[in-house]
Amino acid sequence: MPENRNDLVELNIDNVAHGGVAVARLEGRVVFVADAIPGERVLARIADDSKSSFWRADTVEVVEASADRVPHVWAEAALDRAPEQRAGGAEFGHISLPRQRELKADVLQDALRRFGGVDRRIEVEAIGADAPATGTTTTGTRAGTIAGRAPGTRWRTRVRLHIGPGGRIGPYAARSHTVVPVESLPLATEAIEAEALQVAEALRHDRQGAAAVEFVETSEGEVRVSLVAEEQSKTGGGSGGRSGGGGGARGQKGRAGQSRGAGKNGGSADRRLPDSSTARADRPATIVERVGDREFRLAENGFWQVHRDAAATLSDAVRSLTRHDLFDPRAANHDLYGGVGLLAAAMADEFGPATRITSVESDETATDHAGDNLAEWIGAGAVTARVDRYLTDLEKQASAEERRRLEAATMVIDPPRSGAGKQVVGSLTRLGVAQVVYVACDPVAFARDVALFRESGYELDAARAYDLFPHTHHVETVGVLVRA
Numbered sequence: 001m002p003e004n005r006n007d008l009v010e011l012n013i014d015n016v017a018h019g020g021v022a023v024a025r026l027e028g029r030v031v032f033v034a035d036a037i038p039g040e041r042v043l044a045r046i047a048d049d050s051k052s053s054f055w056r057a058d059t060v061e062v063v064e065a066s067a068d069r070v071p072h073v074w075a076e077a078a079l080d081r082a083p084e085q086r087a088g089g090a091e092f093g094h095i096s097l098p099r100q101r102e103l104k105a106d107v108l109q110d111a112l113r114r115f116g117g118v119d120r121r122i123e124v125e126a127i128g129a130d131a132p133a134t135g136t137t138t139t140g141t142r143a144g145t146i147a148g149r150a151p152g153t154r155w156r157t158r159v160r161l162h163i164g165p166g167g168r169i170g171p172y173a174a175r176s177h178t179v180v181p182v183e184s185l186p187l188a189t190e191a192i193e194a195e196a197l198q199v200a201e202a203l204r205h206d207r208q209g210a211a212a213v214e215f216v217e218t219s220e221g222e223v224r225v226s227l228v229a230e231e232q233s234k235t236g237g238g239s240g241g242r243s244g245g246g247g248g249a250r251g252q253k254g255r256a257g258q259s260r261g262a263g264k265n266g267g268s269a270d271r272r273l274p275d276s277s278t279a280r281a282d283r284p285a286t287i288v289e290r291v292g293d294r295e296f297r298l299a300e301n302g303f304w305q306v307h308r309d310a311a312a313t314l315s316d317a318v319r320s321l322t323r324h325d326l327f328d329p330r331a332a333n334h335d336l337y338g339g340v341g342l343l344a345a346a347m348a349d350e351f352g353p354a355t356r357i358t359s360v361e362s363d364e365t366a367t368d369h370a371g372d373n374l375a376e377w378i379g380a381g382a383v384t385a386r387v388d389r390y391l392t393d394l395e396k397q398a399s400a401e402e403r404r405r406l407e408a409a410t411m412v413i414d415p416p417r418s419g420a421g422k423q424v425v426g427s428l429t430r431l432g433v434a435q436v437v438y439v440a441c442d443p444v445a446f447a448r449d450v451a452l453f454r455e456s457g458y459e460l461d462a463a464r465a466y467d468l469f470p471h472t473h474h475v476e477t478v479g480v481l482v483r484a
């Protein structure tokens, strides 16, 4: 029986839940506990008791520590601060990296079992500079550690910081809209951290009507800085995964803003950023990202994988996991939720210049860029459409010959966090496609979609999981679904 001291309770931590919190029980009720590790005993403050089915609590002191507890990777998110003053976005930063990956694998395994009906353990692999030093992959990710860089840090090439009272910038605290001013950003690239500190200084004097600031470092080392206007910040615009040190893994675009490049070495002395009302009308600037030998053009506020080695890792993953024996280059292959064509290019690279592949993406600017990025392949193209409507139209309108090409097709799908869902999975299975190479950033949404595929006669074939978001709870899974 836990000891009650006002709203403080001692809790034994049992396991980990989806969303980066640990699970304890208090008089039979589930309590989701932040900043704890399974196996620990902690003193926690109840933060939310509004629901009858579960409560939320924040660790304030560790009574019996796990052997996997380490000093927090981000001092400004550590236990010695009040919970509402801990920077959000590095919710696993107090756990050793190998244990973080085990916990992510636990969450994925549990989701696949409970929601997908699949009994499978998929270990979560370290990537890029955190991976064991076995050389360089086909698309050029760097394996092995970089001297002077703590493991699991300096990977974040997209960061959104919010502007709080007094013009001070920082991430939100976990599960709140309280801005926590910070003086370090250990998950961000060094260049973004340096730029953010300078911009923070400028905004303290004049917040320029903005509610948030976004930082992007391209693979060429250029840092772009954009202000996000008040109403755009409230509607949650901005590319996926930019919040704080590690907020969401990804999301939808939609932010118009104003920006400037800071160059490789920190930018100009003039810290005034362009005015939001004038710049909002402009088309967003184009940036270039490099993956191996390939260049991709995209809008600077457009979606791009967040970890500096993620684009290469996922390109390698879809190339190697796709069942080569089921791949037909002349079939109606697709890259659904294709962004600027990253994974379509990986497939065309793997299967040769005759490969037919169509990228389908709802964002018009991204599709325009995908068309350019895929121009060298005669069989590759890009379409602006919502995937659900596009597939429904295909079901209604495809000729007999097109249906045969769809049946033989490989569909790469890389949906947002909510997953593909019933309608899209229904269309894919009714079309009877040969295989689906599913890139998933949310284990529960993935597992639910796996269940839908299984109900329609598909099985989960090969699958791998990657630690694209070290020190956060996020994990990326790539799984292949084939007709059983």
Ligand SMILES: C[S@@+](CC[C@H](N)C(=O)[O-])C[C@H]1O[C@@H](n2cnc3c(N)ncnc32)[C@H](O)[C@@H]1O
Residues within 6 Å of the ligand: 250, 251, 252, 253, 303, 304, 305, 337, 338, 339, 340, 341, 342, 343, 360, 361, 362, 363, 366, 385, 386, 387, 388, 414, 415, 416
């Ligand atoms: C996770 S990103 C993947 C992009 C690309 N595969 C990559 O790795 O760069 C998901 C993409 O799907 C797009 N998207 C979201 N919902 C969509 C929908 N219903 N139909 C088409 N595209 C959608 C987003 O704009 C975003 O570009």
